[in-house]
Amino acid sequence: MAGGDPAGTVRPVTQGLYDVIHRRRDVRAEFTGEPVEAEVLRRILTAAHAAPSVGLSQPWDFVLIRSDDVRKAFHEHVRAERDVFAATLTGDAAERFARIKIDGVLESSLSVVITYDPQRGGPAVLGRHAIADAGLYSVCLAIQNLWLAATAEGLGVGWVSFYREDFLRDLLGIPDGIRPVAWLCLGPVSHLEQVPDLERHGWRQRRPVAEAIHEDRWAG
Numbered sequence: 255m256a257g258g259d260p261a262g263t264v265r266p267v268t269q270g271l272y273d274v275i276h277r278r279r280d281v282r283a284e285f286t287g288e289p290v291e292a293e294v295l296r297r298i299l300t301a302a303h304a305a306p307s308v309g310l311s312q313p314w315d316f317v318l319i320r321s322d323d324v325r326k327a328f329h330e331h332v333r334a335e336r337d338v339f340a341a342t343l344t345g346d347a348a349e350r351f352a353r354i355k356i357d358g359v360l361e362s363s364l365s366v367v368i369t370y371d372p373q374r375g376g377p378a379v380l381g382r383h384a385i386a387d388a389g390l391y392s393v394c395l396a397i398q399n400l401w402l403a404a405t406a407e408g409l410g411v412g413w414v415s416f417y418r419e420d421f422l423r424d425l426l427g428i429p430d431g432i433r434p435v436a437w438l439c440l441g442p443v444s445h446l447e448q449v450p451d452l453e454r455h456g457w458r459q460r461r462p463v464a465e466a467i468h469e470d471r472w473a474g
């Protein structure tokens with residue numbers, strides 16, 4: 255296969271990938287609650303499972319949550335943690351945060367909790383001896399694959415991190431030593447916003463890509 259696309263030309267398949275990457279949004283308010291077809295869910299999870307992982311450890315698991323009771327219990331916890339964070343804010347930030355929705359736990363069709371097992375593939379995980387976090391990075395790549403695949407399927411995903419790991423471990427019966435990394439809300443949406451919610455609410459702006467690129471050295 256030829257290398258990349260020649261400069262200035264983008265093949266339709268390549269453009270399709272870029273379109274999905276830029277269309278992806280973190281969704282809170284736009285979930286419709288309609289079901290996700292089993293075959294679509296299988297494709298999305300298979301895409302997540304195809305992620306790269308340090309030493310091919312594939313340290314992730316996916317817990318599918320449809321139970322209303324579990325979702326309600328988690329949502330109560332998220333509300334309490336939202337209050338914890340809100341109590342750290344004052345002035346404009348407090349007012350802005352009060353207007354921002356931070357989850358779609360009850361409105362989305364289902365949730366997926368992605369976990370990290372540091373023992374998987376051990377004890378000698380190739381490539382992790384100097385950087386313990388490389389296992390966690392691998393789980394995040396599975397999450398991003400899931401997020402992009404869901405977006406390509408026309409679904410929305412919302413990452414919820416307003417929780418304490420011990421609470422979620424207890425709620426889902428996750429064994430000690432395995433870390434819950436993300437609670438993802440998943441499902442059909444009315445639409446995807448073009449601008450991130452936090453930007454629309456004046457919480458933070460995206461920075462230009464040029465500011466993130468350094469040449470040879472940090473200051474370069």
Ligand SMILES: Cc1cc2nc3c(=O)[nH]c(=O)nc-3n(C[C@H](O)[C@H](O)[C@H](O)COP(=O)(O)O)c2cc1C
Nearest residue numbers: 278279280282355356357413414415416450451452
């Ligand atoms: C690790 C991680 C945790 C996040 N936790 C939350 C969360 O708890 N609640 C929320 O509303 N958004 C959460 N988000 C979504 C971010 O706010 C969102 O990605 C960011 O504002 C950019 O918007 P976009 O994803 O629509 O481009 C999280 C995103 C990441 C990557």
